[in-house]
Amino acid sequence: MTDTERKGAVLPVAKEPGDTVLDFLRMAMTKEAADAVILPMKVPSGDSYAWILMNDISLLDDAVPIVPTMPVQGAKALRSLTRKGPGNLKVIAVMRPCEIRAAMELSKLGQVHSENLILATYDCPGAVQLQKYVDDPAGGDERFSGMLKKGNPDDSAKSVCHYCENFSIFDSDIHFGYLGLSEKEVLLVPGSGKGTEFLEELGLDLKKDLSSWEKGIEEIRADRVKTRKNSFEETEIQLRDIDGLLSVFANCIGCHNCQSACPICYCRLCYFDSETAEQDPDALITAAEKRGGISLPVDRIMFHTGRMAHMSLSCVSCGQCSDACPVSIPVADVFSYVADQTQNTFEYIAGLNDGDPLPLRQFRKAELPGVHELVKDADAEVPSHE
Amino acid sequence: MLMRRYHLMSSITIDTSASRKIKELLKFLLESGKIDAAVTMRKIPENNSYDLALITNASNLDEAVPVVPVMTVNAGQVLSSISTSGKKMAVVLKPCELRAFVELVKREQGSFENLLTISHTCGGVFPLELVEKGQIEELLPKYEKNVSKGEVPANTRDTCRACEHFIPMNADITVSVAGECESGKGCMMYFNTEKAEKFTEGFAGERSEQKFDPSVLQKTLDARLAEKEKLFSSTKKDGPGLDGLLDLFGKCVGCHGCSNVCPICYCLLCDFESANFDYNLPYFEEHLSRRGALRLPPDTIFFHLGRLTHMSFSCVGCGMCSDVCPVGIPVAAVFKKTGEKTAAIFDYVPGRDVEESIPVMVYKEEELSDIG
Numbered sequence: 001m002t003d004t005e006r007k008g009a010v011l012p013v014a015k016e017p018g019d020t021v022l023d024f025l026r027m028a029m030t031k032e033a034a035d036a037v038i039l040p041m042k043v044p045s046g047d048s049y050a051w052i053l054m055n056d057i058s059l060l061d062d063a064v065p066i067v068p069t070m071p072v073q074g075a076k077a078l079r080s081l082t083r084k085g086p087g088n089l090k091v092i093a094v095m096r097p098c099e100i101r102a103a104m105e106l107s108k109l110g111q112v113h114s115e116n117l118i119l120a121t122y123d124c125p126g127a128v129q130l131q132k133y134v135d136d137p138a139g140g141d142e143r144f145s146g147m148l149k150k151g152n153p154d155d156s157a158k159s160v161c162h163y164c165e166n167f168s169i170f171d172s173d174i175h176f177g178y179l180g181l182s183e184k185e186v187l188l189v190p191g192s193g194k195g196t197e198f199l200e201e202l203g204l205d206l207k208k209d210l211s212s213w214e215k216g217i218e219e220i221r222a223d224r225v226k227t228r229k230n231s232f233e234e235t236e237i238q239l240r241d242i243d244g245l246l247s248v249f250a251n252c253i254g255c256h257n258c259q260s261a262c263p264i265c266y267c268r269l270c271y272f273d274s275e276t277a278e279q280d281p282d283a284l285i286t287a288a289e290k291r292g293g294i295s296l297p298v299d300r301i302m303f304h305t306g307r308m309a310h311m312s313l314s315c316v317s318c319g320q321c322s323d324a325c326p327v328s329i330p331v332a333d334v335f336s337y338v339a340d341q342t343q344n345t346f347e348y349i350a351g352l353n354d355g356d357p358l359p360l361r362q363f364r365k366a367e368l369p370g371v372h373e374l375v376k377d378a379d380a381e382v383p384s385h386e
Numbered sequence: 387m388l389m390r391r392y393h394l395m396s397s398i399t400i401d402t403s404a405s406r407k408i409k410e411l412l413k414f415l416l417e418s419g420k421i422d423a424a425v426t427m428r429k430i431p432e433n434n435s436y437d438l439a440l441i442t443n444a445s446n447l448d449e450a451v452p453v454v455p456v457m458t459v460n461a462g463q464v465l466s467s468i469s470t471s472g473k474k475m476a477v478v479l480k481p482c483e484l485r486a487f488v489e490l491v492k493r494e495q496g497s498f499e500n501l502l503t504i505s506h507t508c509g510g511v512f513p514l515e516l517v518e519k520g521q522i523e524e525l526l527p528k529y530e531k532n533v534s535k536g537e538v539p540a541n542t543r544d545t546c547r548a549c550e551h552f553i554p555m556n557a558d559i560t561v562s563v564a565g566e567c568e569s570g571k572g573c574m575m576y577f578n579t580e581k582a583e584k585f586t587e588g589f590a591g592e593r594s595e596q597k598f599d600p601s602v603l604q605k606t607l608d609a610r611l612a613e614k615e616k617l618f619s620s621t622k623k624d625g626p627g628l629d630g631l632l633d634l635f636g637k638c639v640g641c642h643g644c645s646n647v648c649p650i651c652y653c654l655l656c657d658f659e660s661a662n663f664d665y666n667l668p669y670f671e672e673h674l675s676r677r678g679a680l681r682l683p684p685d686t687i688f689f690h691l692g693r694l695t696h697m698s699f700s701c702v703g704c705g706m707c708s709d710v711c712p713v714g715i716p717v718a719a720v721f722k723k724t725g726e727k728t729a730a731i732f733d734y735v736p737g738r739d740v741e742e743s744i745p746v747m748v749y750k751e752e753e754l755s756d757i758g
Binding site: 038072076247251257275285323 | 461
């Protein structure tokens with residue numbers, strides 16, 4: 001489906017976009033179009049949110065679908081629910097675009113089964129940094145409501161949000177659009193066949209022309225693209241050489257929080273946490289002797305470059321790694337910068353176009369002669385049956 | 387009680403800072419070939435940061451800061467993987483790092499055989515947040531003044547302020563830093579084992595038999611115990627039980643950073659990260675129909691309870707867990723408080739003595755009569 005063909009429905013506007021989303025979900029639940037929903041709710045201490053799977057419609061009153069911060073990346077919630085299969089429940093999950101994109105990547109890896117899920121997204125103005133939110137929830141709420149009004153993140157938001165290009169419409173099943181509109185309205189846009197079918201079954205009239213909203217979104221996107229260019233240039237200077245890389249990660253303590261918070265890092269047991277990665281103690285002494293001394297625990301930079309090699313093709317730049325870092329390393333800025341390049345190499349955008357296989361999991365015929373060339377270049381023996 | 391096999395052999399008076407004296411000792415040990423490597427904290431001036439380093443060349447000791455109120459990683463955890471080398475090593479550890487390592491050695495995850503352990507009376511460490519902000523240098527003068535007066539330095543980790551085990555329990559070599567300088571005796575270096583005597587033979591300094599007198603640190607101990615009381619009553623919050631736990635751990639994001647940096651958490655693959663906790667859909671469906679709602683991913687409180695059951699009686703209260711928590715949960719305070727209670731049941735003090743068995747790994751005969 002191309003953007004020009006896209007049509008949507010106009011929802012009766014409640015007070016805030018989030019209330020409109022809740023009204024829609026109440027309607028879907030009442031009509032038994034869904035068995036349950038996944039939404040954020042405040043935790044008992046009131047300073048953060050948790051993903052709640054609920055089928056009790058009265059709980060929707062306390063849910064916050066358009067949530068100021070991102071404590072747990074939504075894809076992780078979807079993985080915990082559907083890792084072993086799609087199940088029998090029809091569930092609507094409302095999440096940020098980067099959360100659904102991460103879920104799409106996990107689904108390609110067989111760790112999310114989305115068959116019975118309706119994945120819903122919304123225009124995301126950015127997310128307040130988790131620690132900032134926890135330290136001052138009321139302030140965080142206020143900042144976020146300002147961001148929703150402006151359509152752009154402020155300085156309380158994660159750095160990656162400032163240059164996120166994929167903050168709005170893409171191929172999620174359904175999308176709630178409201179940013180960049182002159183009138184106060186919420187549009188409901190189907191992004192997949194499944195989404196269209198779902199909305200039609202609910203009796204929604206999908207005839208609304210979306211061009212003025214799309215134009216508004218493009219204007220916001222243009223700003224983000226500009227910021228993105230500047231930010232990547234800064235990161236490039238920071239990472240100019242090995243000393244730059246060492247300096248960015250100098251304070252890393254090796255806690256691996258970035259990896260645990262990452263929705264993409266898909267290994268059951270990270271290589272760097274495994275026995276294989278545990279160095280022979282004598283080899284460590286030998287390594288230390290070469291340079292007179294080494295930093296402990298070892299391989300802290302190797303961990304980051306290893307993680308980059310492993311997951312940057314699927315990185316959705318959600319910024320969870322930076323939020324989880326106890327020593328404020330700008331992990332997400334570095335990974336986002338690297339991901340942009342690796343994904344460009346394969347003309348791949350993580351989480352978009354559900355149909356595209358993961359670049360490293362498919363081999364194109366055209367790529368294979370290249371392998372042959374590499375072997376020849378290396379002056380090695382070429383199999384004679386060629 | 388604390389030094390059954392560790393008793394004073396000899397001591398020297400330190401005429402310079404404790405950190406510098408330990409550095410001199412490490413230099414002596416490396417240059418004389420008595421050790422192959424030293425493990426100590428180090429300053430990285432160009433990045434205004436600190437790290438733990440494995441140093442084999444004496445000239446690389448220039449940037450070493452053996453006594454510094456910074457813990458980037460619990461050294462006991464790191465030693466676990468390098469101590470089994472056949473090489474001889476001198477390691478400078480904070481008292482809780484040494485205690486953590488003792489707990490790991492009991493679990494056969496490390497060995498003292500080739501180690502010369504050096505520890506010091508400890509004033510506590512600053513949270514990593516302050517290290518990352520580059521504030522250590524400006525905080526140090528006040529910290530040192532506090533320590534020398536037996537006061538509890540401000541801005542240090544909450545479990546450090548509440549730590550009563552700031553005198554190393556069983557190091558080969560102990561250096562007194564806290565308190566004693568003020569009493570007019572000057573800092574001392576104590577050699578507590580034959581190993582220490584053997585390694586330091588020929589090391590400069592006039593030996594005496596002056597003993598370490600813990601009573602000079604009574605003021606520090608009293609202040610710490612008062613802080614502990616304060617800390618433990620603050621973690622009560624909204625009362626005990628599930629509501630209290632939800633209030634404390636409800637905002638946990640499940641990153642398991644607390645378990646990753648815990649020197650005691652000894653499992654290679656945590657049960658909570660294993661396939662045991664991948665549920666089939668019917669599990670969720672059943673919970674949903676019974677309760678109307680459930681949290682995703684599940685088992686937030688369960689993880690912390692499981693970890694408490696697993697390691698709390700070996701918890702040394704180092705505070706690494708609180709430092710890495712991205713949402714500021716006072717993990718260390720809760721674990722230290724619970725740990726002290728569980729350990730007390732068995733009259734156990736983690737890290738007190740490597741020969742002391744881990745309570746749940748040993749069965750006393752009288753306990754068996756209860757079975758059946």
